[in-house]
Amino acid sequence: MEKELSKLTTESRNPQSMNLSRLSSMEILQTINNEDKKVAGAVEKVLPTIDKAVTHIYDSFRKDGRLFYVGAGTSGRLGVIDASECPPTFMTPPHMVQTVMAGGENAFIKAVEGSEDNESQGALDLKEKGLTTNDVVVGITSSGRTPYPIGAVKYAKTIGAYTVSLSCNEQSEISLLADCPIEVIVGSEILTGSTRMKAATAHKMVLNMISTTVMVKMGKVYGNLMVDVHASNHKLMERAKRIIMEITDVTYGEAEKTLLLANNQVKPAIIMIKAGVTFEKATEAITQADGYVDGAILYAQKFK
Structure with a gap:
């Protein structure tokens, strides 16, 4: 030994x-x-x-x-x-x-x-x-x-x-x-x-x-942003809002409102804003695009 x-x-x-x-x-x-x-x-x-x-x-x-x-x-x-x-x-x-x-x-x-x-x-x-x-x-x-x-x-x-x-x-x-x-x-x-x-x-x-x-x-990152971050506390909620603002160019208030409608999920919130669709449609688009943001936006825009 x-x-x-x-x-x-x-x-x-x-x-x-x-x-x-x-x-x-x-x-x-x-x-x-x-x-x-x-x-x-x-x-x-x-x-x-x-x-x-x-x-x-x-x-x-x-x-x-x-x-x-x-x-x-x-x-x-x-x-x-x-x-x-x-x-x-x-x-x-x-x-x-x-x-x-x-x-x-x-x-x-x-x-x-x-x-x-x-x-x-x-x-x-x-x-x-x-x-x-x-x-x-x-x-x-x-x-x-x-x-x-x-x-x-x-x-x-x-x-x-x-x-x-x-x-x-x-x-x-x-x-x-x-x-x-x-x-x-x-x-x-x-x-x-x-x-x-x-x-x-x-x-x-x-x-x-x-x-x-x-x-x-796996599509859990967009650019270098955590689009699948679990917004489970104040710090992560604020991070989630900043990510939405960065990708969609909306105001803090709009990001906060959409995040709430999206059950605190960043990815569907982005699709909702970018494609102008409901949470349900955004979720469907994400599934159809295998989780990838760009693909989900295109799908949602085409079939909204």
Whole structure:
């Protein structure tokens, strides 16, 4: 086990931080910052592989499939963060993007020691979700050798679900199992083995890229605006009004009035104003256009 760990890039000592404990606060900050600058470059190198994952996830969603992030510790928490932001940002149903985390939901706040070492539990927890061939499973593990997500990926493959792995070591164990292995090689950590740092930053970037790109392709973004934002609080209500004003050039009062008529849904409000139709017609147009704003406007104008 010790020999295996010593071979991992994520477990090696960083030559730039050998004297970390002797540095001043500013020197520590500068050292961390210099290492963090390398993360975006490492992600850039694997963009073609991320694009491959995005294509399969998009195809899955078009067939009413689901996306599952599976991980332990920090990796699982990153999955929870990205999945939990999809409903308010893109008005997706809660089941569309989910996280299966070692130790369960409580492990998000407090570490559940040993849970990541149970490969069979990773398979069992995913099995409980009723996985199908239309779903996609993303196993997240910085080392690439964590048993819990490996068990989940192995199970997903027996079902015929598409599998993606996200790790920070070359030719990692989970990479050899997945249909689409994403390896972001960020190098050794400032604090040896603390993969909550560069590795976690890289993985958060990749997960954000995946979910955002897929949602753009799903028609949940117009230009660079969140037209499917869930206006569930004051801040989001105000954002929704500004989005409507930006796209339709109406006044604040008109945007507020139309948003109310549209049951606080931005996309139909835009169609109602642009095409001069009722909420019912706008909703029908959105359905006919597969959720895309431009297509919905054209449909509504033609058939109003």
